[in-house]
Amino acid sequence: MNKKYDITVRNCNLFYKDFHALKNLNIDIAENEITAFIGPSGCGKSSFLKVFNRMNDLIEGCKITGEVIIGDMNIYDKDIDITMLRKEVGMVFQKPNPFPMSIYDNIAFAPRTFGVKKKSELDEIVEKSLRRASIWDEVKDRLKKDALGMSGGQQQRLCIARALAASPKILLMDEPTSALDPISTGKIEELVNELKENYTIVIVTHNMQQATRISDKTAFFLLGEIIEYDKTENIFSNPKDKRTENYISGRFG
């Protein structure tokens, strides 16, 4: 239980074929903190996020160098079990992507992957995950209904619940609210704040207010580099780098 889940990245480079997308990144992300990645479009935020659960493995021609250490293991070691890595490092995508199955089966997907078969056990995980994602009351009477019949905001919270059902320690979120209306966005921000107690969260956002509202630390990316990484209040009230200042004050990007 006292295994550590902080993230340490040293000299991380990422290439898409010949394109050098991430340049020598270093960052330390503490446990149970919310870290926001901000920066203009195409600067590599999503690419970097996917480094933490090795989703880049799926992209042909993508090469990563350097060290990415979660707890005490380098996740790019040869003998890493990617399935277990992704169990511990969950991900929520920009566009809600519930599977075209029932709400129940969506949530039970990861537990089933990891061998949970007993109905009572699955029921319990499903309820707990949906409660954690504050969507239980809205869906408890329609667990057997098609997940695609829900609103976009509900779908996204379902996806969060689905990720939580794998009982991860780290949650990666790539612009989780950018496809949602303000009310759904508010609900998800609230949820993220609650989840912080038990999870380490890394969130990509284009919304400066969102970053200030929910994150403890913020990293500002530009053209594949981390320009500045600090407490969120420092980044937004007292940026050290001119480029950060320009970006947060809306002068470019």
Next chain:
Amino acid sequence: MQNAKHKRQIFKYALYKRLSQASLVVSLLSLLALVIFIVIRGLPYVNFQLIFGDYGAEPTIKPALVGTLYLVLISVLISAPIGIGSAIFLTEYTNTKSKIIRWVRVATETLAGIPSIVYGIFGYLVFVVALGFKYSLLGGGITLAIMILPLIVRSTEENLLAVPKSFREGSFALGASKVRTIFTVVLPCAVSGIVTSLILAIGRVISESAVLILTIGMVVDKMPQGVSSPGTSLALDVYYFGSFGYPEQASATALVLLILVLAINIIATVIGKKLNKFSGGRL
């Protein structure tokens, strides 16, 4: 000037509209005429004896029904697993843009366009002659399997490619393996389309005649005794009855064939809709 041009355009538009309407009417009418013709000529002779009676003084289509059933089973049992498996390999395990895959795709498309008589002569030379099967339902069924294989590969591939990438990503991100992703997420999304295309392939098998003339022997008067026995099919019976002095039975058999193919198309549509329960067309 401007006005004349405008008028001419309106006239042209109206003309094209009328022309396309007319061609639609012609094609529908000719289809209707065909159906009515077959019904009028065939319906009086469709009866229990023709369909289920033993072949004696009066010809019946019982051997053809059994033969057709054999051919459908043999060809689908062979081509469905191979075809679906190949399509899964092509879409899920290879880089869809690679050169080899593009060649494979061109090859399947070409195979799908080959006239069936060519498959027939292939089946004849390989199964009847070289492998010594003689005329047999098995040889014909395998030849049909080869014939519908490219169709099944193509349509399965299309159905798999239509499954959004975000589902696969979601599954991988939850720690699922490739195999689990394919079987629990991708295939269920594509299953209605795949089943539909299998049923349409069955339609192809049922209506095929050229391949079978060369491979199964057209033995219209004896019940097949198993897969290695020669036999006949409904389409072959139409040909046989028509050419050898049984025009009424030919029309009646044609009607049965028509109804069967129609039923199969309807079933394909209905099943396609039913299996789509959880995606509700939103894919």
